[in-house]
Amino acid sequence: MAAPLRLGLAGLGTVGIGVVQIVQKHADLIAARSGRAVVITAVSARDRTKNRDADLSGFAWEDDPVALACRDDVDVFIEVMGGHEGPARLATEAAIAAGKDVVTANKALLAHHGHQLALSAEAGGRVIRFEAAVAGGIPVIKALTEGLAANGMRRVMGVMNGTCNYILTRMEDAGLPYDQVFEEARQLGYLEADPNLDVGGIDAGHKLSLLAAIAFGTQVSFDAVELEGIGAISIDDIRHAGDMGYRIKLLGVARMTGRGLEQRMTPCLVPMESPLGQLSGGTNMVVLEGDSVGQIVMRGAGAGMGPTASAVMGDVVDIARGVRLPVFGVPARALVVPVAAAVAAASAWYLRMVLVDKPGALAKVATALGEAGISIDRMRQYGHSDAQAPVLIVTHKATRDDVNDALARFGATGVVVGTPVALRIEDV
Ligand SMILES: NC(=O)C1=CN([C@@H]2O[C@H](COP(=O)(O)OP(=O)(O)OC[C@H]3O[C@@H](n4cnc5c(N)ncnc54)[C@H](OP(=O)(O)O)[C@@H]3O)[C@@H](O)[C@H]2O)C=CC1
Numbered sequence: 331m332a333a334p335l336r337l338g339l340a341g342l343g344t345v346g347i348g349v350v351q352i353v354q355k356h357a358d359l360i361a362a363r364s365g366r367a368v369v370i371t372a373v374s375a376r377d378r379t380k381n382r383d384a385d386l387s388g389f390a391w392e393d394d395p396v397a398l399a400c401r402d403d404v405d406v407f408i409e410v411m412g413g414h415e416g417p418a419r420l421a422t423e424a425a426i427a428a429g430k431d432v433v434t435a436n437k438a439l440l441a442h443h444g445h446q447l448a449l450s451a452e453a454g455g456r457v458i459r460f461e462a463a464v465a466g467g468i469p470v471i472k473a474l475t476e477g478l479a480a481n482g483m484r485r486v487m488g489v490m491n492g493t494c495n496y497i498l499t500r501m502e503d504a505g506l507p508y509d510q511v512f513e514e515a516r517q518l519g520y521l522e523a524d525p526n527l528d529v530g531g532i533d534a535g536h537k538l539s540l541l542a543a544i545a546f547g548t549q550v551s552f553d554a555v556e557l558e559g560i561g562a563i564s565i566d567d568i569r570h571a572g573d574m575g576y577r578i579k580l581l582g583v584a585r586m587t588g589r590g591l592e593q594r595m596t597p598c599l600v601p602m603e604s605p606l607g608q609l610s611g612g613t614n615m616v617v618l619e620g621d622s623v624g625q626i627v628m629r630g631a632g633a634g635m636g637p638t639a640s641a642v643m644g645d646v647v648d649i650a651r652g653v654r655l656p657v658f659g660v661p662a663r664a665l666v667v668p669v670a671a672a673v674a675a676a677s678a679w680y681l682r683m684v685l686v687d688k689p690g691a692l693a694k695v696a697t698a699l700g701e702a703g704i705s706i707d708r709m710r711q712y713g714h715s716d717a718q719a720p721v722l723i724v725t726h727k728a729t730r731d732d733v734n735d736a737l738a739r740f741g742a743t744g745v746v747v748g749t750p751v752a753l754r755i756e757d758v
């Protein structure tokens with residue numbers, strides 16, 4: 331049998347301890363599948379005295395993750411600390427410079443620095459693997475990079491932030507407002523230290539930018555992702571969307587259009603009976619569409635100790651087996667700089683507004699839509715006892731610019747109360 335593959339593990343939190351547990355529990359199985367033993371030689375975290383619910387006595391300790399990354403007895407540096415700057419970036423760069431392969435769960439690091447890291451790693455003949463960084467335990471990177479390698483990808487999309495999906499489904503199931511469910515999620519420990527990473531769509535946007543790079547052979551371009559969080563979604567929208575046969579999801583969509591690369595992570599309506607519409611709780615779902623394979627739907631745990639460590643160790647086993655692929659599927663130097671699509675493709679839209687209940691109000695709104703070039707598909711007015719009427723409109727296909735034009739025209743009608751809500755309906 332070949333010499334053992336030696337791991338240096340930086341980060342002993344949720345994911346790091348999950349990695350330790352898998353290495354210890356499945357040492358024989360991993361050795362059999364890898365053709366060599368896989369061992370942890372050294373670890374690093376901030377606080378050496380912390381009780382970590384795992385036996386770490388057989389591992390050397392480094393206070394500094396950069397020192398860990400450079401140790402002679404480390405072949406693969408596993409970065410599960412988090413953060414796109416500071417120790418995660420420094421130690422990953424040091425590991426590559428020291429000739430180590432890298433496995434990371436850190437989507438923020440790769441969304442911001444993935445291209446440069448990939449160039450450095452590939453120049454030195456090293457690999458960076460990041461299955462755990464996108465949709466946790468779902469092996470979507472492997473599916474896209476390997477199983478679908480012979481497809482021209484049409485679209486990748488998905489619900490890739492479990493916390494947001496938990497919040498939206500809990501609002502619907504319990505009939506609770508956003509603020510209350512957000513607080514519940516905080517108490518359950520679901521939210522990132524900076525909750526805006528979750529509810530602002532940033533975490534999921536990081537993940538989408540990595541999928542888009544592989545799917546379309548482009549340099550990671552997180553800055554070009556259109557981001558909109560779930561903070562403005564009301565229980566009224568969830569109910570009304572349901573009345574029209576839809577569920578609201580924080581949905582990421584990436585596709586290459588004639589106008590450039592479209593990447594957006596925004597709240598969207600999807601048909602209730604679709605796989606995405608049926609996705610409840612903290613689960614993730616990724617949908618991959620290739621020109622030969624058609625549509626593939628992958629569903630599973632997007633976070634948590636076991637699922638995320640499973641993905642990290644899947645990458646480690648690949649390295650132990652000798653699998654060596656370019657970081658983003660094609661050599662980093664061949665990845666093209668994407669042109670960002672200035673306007674996303676047209677889609678149907680859900681519009682919710684409150685109208686002054688007086689003759690001709692609805693006609694004024696319909697005229698404004700017509701003037702903006704938007705055709706109405708369906709419309710619904712709710713019964714009401716006061717002088718203000720809630721109205722829902724589902725449009726035929728329109729661009730965001732058309733919708734913005736219509737919203738501006740609504741203001742001039744004098745019959746729309748407050749700010750209307752406009753949400754894209756994704757054709758899934
Ligand atoms: N948790 C999850 O379900 C998922 C996490 N990820 C990603 O995995 C990574 C790790 O997440 P998670 O395990 O949840 O994070 P945790 O906060 O649970 O753990 C982070 C670990 O990193 C250590 N650490 C932080 N800063 C330093 C430093 N300066 N020097 C040395 N060690 C440091 C911490 O040390 P100490 O314990 O001493 O404080 C801790 O052990 C992140 O990039 C995250 O986005 C990806 C998918 C899912």
Ligand SMILES: N[C@@H](CCO)C(=O)O
Pocket residue numbers: 466490491492493494520521522528533632633634
């Ligand atoms: N905060 C993330 C963790 C996994 O990346 C989520 O809720 O999905």
